[in-house]
Amino acid sequence: MQIQKSPLRWVAALIAAIVVTSFFFHFPITIVNAVTGAQVPEFGIHLSTWRIVFEPFVGLLLFFNQSFYAIKEFGSLLFWILFLIVIYSIVESLRISDGRVRRRFLFSQVFQLLLTMGIGFVVFVIVIFIPLPNNVIVNHSKNLVLVTTHSHTDYSHDGLITEQELKEWHDRNGFDAFFITDHNNHSRTLEFVKAQLAHQPSNGPEVFAGEEFSGSNHLSLLGLKREFRTKGFNDATAIQQTRVDSGAVIVNHWFDGEHQSMEYYRDLGVDGFEIENTATDKRYDRKLYQRIREFCMTNHLIMLGGLDYHGYGSACSIWNAFEVPDWKNLDARAKEVAILKILKTRDQSKLRILLYNDRTYYDSKNLLFGPPLTILNYFRTLNFLQVLSWIGWILLFAFIKVRIRSNAALEKRFSCDLLVPMAGILGALFLLVLGITYHRSNQVVEDFTKMYLEYGSLLLKIGAALLVLSSVVAWFRMKRKLGNE
Secondary structure (H helix, E strand, C coil), X not given: CHHHHHHHHHHXXXXXXXXXXXXXXXXXXXXEECCCCCECCCEEEECCHHHHHCHHHHHHHHHHHCCCCHHHHHHHHHHHHHHHHHHHHHHHHHHCCCHHHHHHHHHHHHHHHHHHHHHHHHHHHHHHHCCCCCCEEEECCCXXXXXXXXXXXXXXXXCCCCHHHHHHHHHHCCCCEEEEEEECCCHXXXXXXXXXXXXCCCCCCEEEEEEEEECCCEEEEECCCCCCCCCXXXXXXXXXXXXXXXXXXXXXXXXXXXXXXXXXXXXHCCCEEEEEECCCCCCCCHHHHHXXXXXXXXXXXXEEEECCECCCCCCCCEEEEEECCCHHHCCHHHHHHHHHHHHHHCCHHHEEEEEEECCCCCCCCCHHHHHHHHHHHHHHCCCHHHHHHHHHHHHHHHHHHHHHHCCHHHHHHCCHHHHHHHHHHHHHHHHHHHHHHHHHHHHHHCCCCCHHHHHHHHHHHHHXXXXXXXXXXXXXXXXXXXXXX
């Protein structure tokens, strides 16, 4: 009877901790203006039913995905999991007096460590490459429309998403329009835009043509109407050719390298700078941020947020809100002209940069110790329905555990030792399927992106190794279990 009471106490303590953290230390998720830091009341957040139902399985992953330094923080989380396994293994081995049994236990824990690393890689792939049901922005404004001015398809060398998939992704994330800005080419984008225009009115967000030109810095050339090759162009020529199309020019993520001074680009006649970019660290040095912000304000340059989506990486957490009255009654070309006019006249009063805000600012120092704080902050953001989801799943697993422990036949049939290798087998199969999918996708765009081939090969190799390792461990543990019976 004591065996059953102990887990129930842990269950009660865990539920109480979640309830207290989420209700008494609540941190409301808001949409804020990146330039002013003030909340933008016209916009809210919607949680899908799938997100709420499976909150314990996707919520924490999404919260790490939207961390300011996501990859580093996910690495820190995996480090702490492996560290705790090592500490547990050492402590448990010291309790075993029989040297042979101790060696067998430590040998088993080595494989447990390897399996955990493999499963951790699978989770990382899911977070980075699979579009989880993240919170979606809700637009309650009358005249503000949400636009991306920086995105990539698999016609970029580092893209991993088709044009149609990119349109669907923007639609799911509340956008009214987006520019495709593939690296150093826009011929395919023009074809896609023309095809969309031929089917007006089209479903979903409007698509406009642009290009990310790799000169001294990356420049977004927006509003392109004709094909021209930028290979061999210098910055001034790329800007001049964009002006022929009455387009706008934005300096992308200047803070990531500072290849030329801001004055250099101002004198070339660019229209503005990205001051945030979610494909890089979401919160770079705030002193540098203030420097860019003040420079743009002083020199009457527009400020933008760069989503810079490539088909992988972080969940959507930045939007450009343009003030365009009567948007729905405009045709596609008129909509593009209205957006470009705001950019070229550099009217910041008609453009707000919106940021998804679910935690207080922190810098990149001491990220090794960040995971516990990130987990705590995640539970602070939960609403009532999300808390109920956590409680429901905790009670379900507790019930299953108590049920198994109270029945000798069930306890023999189910072994916790097999859970990790079985999870490894499922994870390996997922990697193999995704790797094969990427290899097949590569045949369509092999002259443009190398990402499908590179990632596909990596996933196939790691998936095969994880499948062999997990199967071997599962076989030995099953054999040992049957031998003990």
